[in-house]
Amino acid sequence: MGLLSIIRKVKSKERECRLLILGLDNAGKTTILKSFNGEDINSISPTLGFNIKTLEHRGYTLNCWDVGGQQTIRSYWRNYFEQTDGVIWVVDSADRVRMGDCKRELIDLMGQEKLAGASLMIFANKQDLRGAMSRDQIREVLGLDGKEFENRHWGIFGCSAVTGEGLLEGMDWMTEDISGRIFMLS
């Protein structure tokens, strides 16, 4: 580890963690982040780069990195893995056609060494849309009970970024899981 990373590690606030929000394009990553933060979500355009937001939640500081999900920029995701405590994987529950892509990208992501210790929270988003797959259907189609996830702390929550439903439960789980893993040890 270099000088600056050491300084950051030693000096960073105790209850601070870094969350990476990923998923296919149009899954609703930015909308979830803004909705959870109480911001206007009516004019969000596809993210071509990334957004950062620092949220205070249940006494924790969450540094959230929301990176665009279009296929051409997925190769850049790796630049954001460093020091990530938790990954929020956002799924468009109504996009049945791309559920296979979604699974492949998630499994690929979870195979990345730098994310080996990160908690995984999956948002089955767009539950307000007719035709959306349920949380349990998505759990099955992503194969969350399979061997790829057996050593992973993971949780899945149905939500709607538009209505706000389910967001709090997911974020609570994420915060508790990370804090249980990291902060209780020290």
Added chain:
Amino acid sequence: MDHVDFGSLDSSCDSELLIDGGNQNMTEEDVLFDTIVGALENVLMDEDFNDMQSSFCFKHCGVFEDTEESKLVYTSLFSEYTELIEGYIIERLTSEVPSFTMDAFGSMLGERQDEITGDVFDMLMSFTDFSEFKDLMLSYKSQAEGSGLKGLVDIVSKENFASTPAAGLGMAGLSIEPQTKGKTFDPLSPASREAKDAGVSP
């Protein structure tokens, strides 16, 4: 550089007095730690450091835009920036403190969490913060564009431009106005303010 307190780095007394208030029970490692921190402070206050930082910022600030969403390229520039700064600091520390190794200093830092306070460490910490980096680049960009201040720049830069090391360092191929290239605005720049702030002994 006109800061005199850290003039003799090889004398542990200087840094001991400043950093620790002259504790009698200092171990050899404490002395080394204080020497390194003193040298670190020197490096960060140094004009060379400021020039290096400024020339990087002027060279790359053009791609930055004041929008909420960040471009992917900012991330690679940010890594380049932190690597540049880190590399520079390590090189200087290695030459100024003969017994310096990053491994040893790293574990000293880990054991001294409560002592890692003050301007030097705040400044180092700021180099690791992406949002501060983005703000810094944006402020360099608006400096480079020199909105409304071109007249002033013109007058001052005639004296300063030719003699600044920054003028020849990494400044090639810039799209900024020539008269803003010099260090004319440095006293106003965040980078330079930080460097000055860091010069104040704890």
